[in-house]
Amino acid sequence: MKSGGFLQSTAVGFGRALSRALMSEEVAHRSGLLQSLDPRVRVIGLFALVLAVTLSRKLTVVLMLFLAAGMIAAFSRVSIATLARRVWLVVLAFTGLIALPAIFITPGTPIATFAGGSVRITAQGVATALLLLARVETAATFTTLLILCTPWAHVLKALRSFRMPQEAIAMLAMTHRYIFLLVETAGQMLESRQSRTVGRLPGAEQRRMTARTVGVVLSKSIALSNDVYLAMQSRGFRGEVRILSGFRMRSWDYVGLLVFLCAATIAVWIGR
């Protein structure tokens, strides 16, 4: 491995996270089906569909839900290519790799044998691998649709309206904000280190360098938390978190909620 390889790959990872976040903001502001619904309906509806996917025991039902996810994506102006690149191919590679041996090692009725009968594919193995793959693909698609079509601030407001503790909401909001600051800080440190690194560094030195970089990020984080604390105090913060909630349900939102819940219930009923 090149000495700068691990620096480069970490910096690329940081860049990817930032670009994904920017993309979510852009998609969330398009006019589409999901974007037109109240954020609370989106959160409840897509969570219900994820639950339905998990509860369904039949492959056909999970595939129907996958089709529904694709249609919701199309009507919400989320590109299928984006979903394929961001979700489907990643899940196919990861879960596919995990599910593949199940085809051979799950006990059951053999449907094909190889190497003189020592390797066999079972019907139960194929069924469990396909079910797992379909379920993970579908649930991940619904989750990604929620992430892409709902600004983070709206997700938090929706969670707050479901009586989630205010402290937890405040921490989620602040963490989200400072992730980007720290990612940018760490990215700049790695970039500057990479530009000063010539030749191949020994493995132990690479580890020391990474630990030092993370250590500096930690010191900066603690200093930042002190600054934030003082800034909050100077603005009158005394531990009580207040979050504005300006959502109002319209008839269209009720229709959307009803459709989501009915679809989830029917899927659970048929797939039980």
Place this chain on the structure above:
Amino acid sequence: MHIPDGYLSPSTCATLYAAAIAGWYVALKRVKRLLLSRVVPLISVFAAFAFVVMMFNLPLPGGTTGHALGVTIAAIVLGPSGAVLAISIALAIQALFFGDGGISTLGANCFNMAIVGSLVAYGSYRLIAAGSSIASKRRIAAAAIAGYFAANAAALVAAIEFGIQPVLFHDAAGTPLYAPYPLSVALPAMLIGHLTFAGLAEAVISAGLVAYLQVADPTLLQRTSGTPAENAPATLCAAVNSPRRLWIAVALLMLLTPLGILAAGKAWGEWSPSEFSRTAPPSQIASATIGPAARAPAGMQRLANLWTAPFPAYAPAFVKSAAFGYLLSAMFGVGFLLALSLLAQQYLERRRATRYSG
């Protein structure tokens, strides 16, 4: 180790959400005692830091790279309660904003990494580093071992969650409905990866960070060091519960011990050799063995008399009432453990006093 949606059954997810909620409740209650206005920014920024740590590609011996969890350094700097909250927040943002890890499995992921990971990391670090000074090399080793243990403990719990799925959730044809591998496959598959790479990554980053902090900012290590310090900052873990509640809970549990005798039958797997020789052995034994069990296995018979308990079947010989016997055994057991812990505490305090006076 981030379990996506679909790998665990809804009932497993619900159980682990319940366990995680209990952990969050206790952790939040403990850190709130410090000062809520201080806790919110501290936990938030630390959660952001943990998120960044998880993204670092760490060069490992052998030329490969791995990702750390950040749970060990969180437990060392913030204490277990702060670490539980910070890592849970980081995991929630990964799931809800970046789609890494499932929504239905968020409870499981938080339970495995934030709760089990933090507790194992904190316990191992405190145990190994006990009595050492902040600048001691033992703290670096303690952080490395704690990191290794924490990552592997989290992986072990995740492997158990995967491994019980095909046993508990399958259809009539025997098709597993969720994670398809039994414990015999899930345990080695998860642990091999973590014993070699992920555990090592956590060990390397934790040790490196503690070594860095010993030089750059030792006050951050003071909070969970267990050593006295002048002008020490308020700790997240120093608020110790009033022991009264603990005593009440212990007394209540002791009073409830005779409840066990209400249960019918014998607990599964707790059979004695004599139960095999009965004319009608317990149905559990019969169903757990192939064909009716005529006599106890030879190994069981050989080892059964290796140790004779002072209170066999939770009742000393002179006690005739089973319920009173249970109560007496509970009192004896609690008393014995208390005496042991008091002796251990006395020994550690004496050792610490000798170290600081010298």
